[in-house]
Amino acid sequence: MQIIFFLLAATALISGIMVVIQVNPVRSALFLVLNFFALAGIYLLANAQFIAAIQIIVYAGAIMVLFLFVIMLLNLRQPEEGGAQQHLGQKIFGATLAGGTAALVIYTISKIKLPPGKEMVEGFGTTEMVAKSLFTEYLLPFEATSILLLVAVVGAVILAKSRLD
């Protein structure tokens, strides 16, 4: 279990970094797909089967296809050399700052003793349990989500429609 977790975590981290540092947007998007798969694996390890399946179907499947479509439609060209001026000093300063922060965080986390997690309820993470709590206990948040989605749709239309009358 542990080995699988660390493998997945390393994949997720490295692919995440690659998403950011790749110059070619299509490559970035493909690394994002890899990242999503690694995350789905981690969800599975955490007993969240439903979320893992949704992660692959919705994110790695549907959303990334749209992402790639948009990138191809926009026809992004490689940025020309020397677009933004970067000084060596800036790079060193930024790297030191980031490295220092990371070191501080890692040191702190290694020092603290995390309490044992709570025990999981029976059937945690299965589709049945998710559905059951969505329609009983979490009824109000579930309904509120529909407002959230409606707002997002309205926003997309009003910000992107070519001509409003």
Next chain:
Amino acid sequence: MSIEIPTINLTNIGPLITLSVAGLLLLLVDAFSIKGTKKGYFHQISLVAVVIAVLQTIWLWGRNEMDFSRMIYVDNYSFFFYLIFLLGTGVSILLSVRYLENYNKNYGEYYALMLFAAVGMMLMAAGGNLVTIFLGVEILSIPIYIMAGMFREDLKSNESALKYLLLGAFSSAFLLFGIAMLYGATGTFFLEDIAKVIKSGGMNALTYMGLGLLIVGLGFKVSLAPFHMWTPDVYEGAPTSVTAFMSVGTKAAAFAVFLRIFMDVFPTVRMDWDMLLWVLAVATMTVGNVTALAQTNIKRMLAYSSIAHAGYILIGMIAGNQLGAIGILYYLVAYTLMNLGAFGVVILVSRKKDSYLNIYDYSGLGFQYPGLALVMSVFMFGLVGMPPTAGFIGKFYIFSAAIEANYIWLVLIGVVNSLISVYYYLRITVIMYMKPAEADLGPVDMNATMTTTLIASAVAVLIIGIFPSSVFNLALSSVKIFGS
């Protein structure tokens, strides 16, 4: 597996349902109105919805229970905040009407989004479960991102929307991470149960991290000092009516959550967050007030002033006693009225294309438009906190709560900050009355909706400042849930 449907009582969320239905109706009315004709009835519909929601809230007043499987609190505390949000929304709608028409932006979507944002605020104030609260935050934020970018041809509006969206998403991540930590430590999302676990088991590394991340996430929404960087740019770029709405609505909603979580969930570990909030409050007041001194754009000045006010309100939370909570509720009512009023005057004076936003454009306003200058002075005196305005009483309650809790230094710093703020608020008044007009201001469009709204707000600022007892009593019956 059998499923038991929990019993629910829809009247308990009556105001939320009214606003949501009205939002849907507005979208439909806009979509089906005949092309070419003047679209109308948007603000009428939304105002009727707001009034109905107010009546429903008054009718609900006094209930004390939880509903929807403990997802929301149905108590006076929520209702008090419902009324603040409805006041803010109603006044913002009135301020928007002519502004949007002038810009040719009279869309039904604008009003619908505003009502949906109000629903989000209500979910935040009433939320008894961290999931509900988070959804409330998102339902509040996303309409505001959109409304900030509604003037699509205006680069500043675009900048404002994009900046708010990116930083807002960032802060949502902090909030969610904090919620996840608390869930990991306690095994529940319900505020009540988290409170029980912390009371019996104390804090540990996970709950500390959760607490800290919650402070960051909510601190962003109320623009506390290290998380305030977005505020001036977003407030400046967004359409002024939207700025008015978000400066009062978002702040009140986030403080509703802040107060409920800290008074309900973490009261037993006060020592842990006290010092943190103390530093944040001092930093927020000082940064807000000192930076506001240097502003010449009135929207930016009001943005920094709103940061400073978040600092004052935080003092009430640090005091942590009943008077402090009452002070916060009272202050938020006063702040809503004063800030909306000030932005209303800005809308009137700036007019088309926001061309008169420099504070020196107000020179000579006292001679040309004495009435307008007078209400602006009332709002400025209120924001300073001078008697007999509501701003004075609000500060009085908050500062005396802090003294009661022995935070003498905090109060001293607060008072010094209020003195600093006198300079930039009264500068507006001085410019209006004691400087001759530098440039021709041109005719100000004094329409009936705006003038009535502004006069009513100014009168309300004075009335609840002179007779604070009614609001005080309402606030008192709202904060009784907080034990102490």
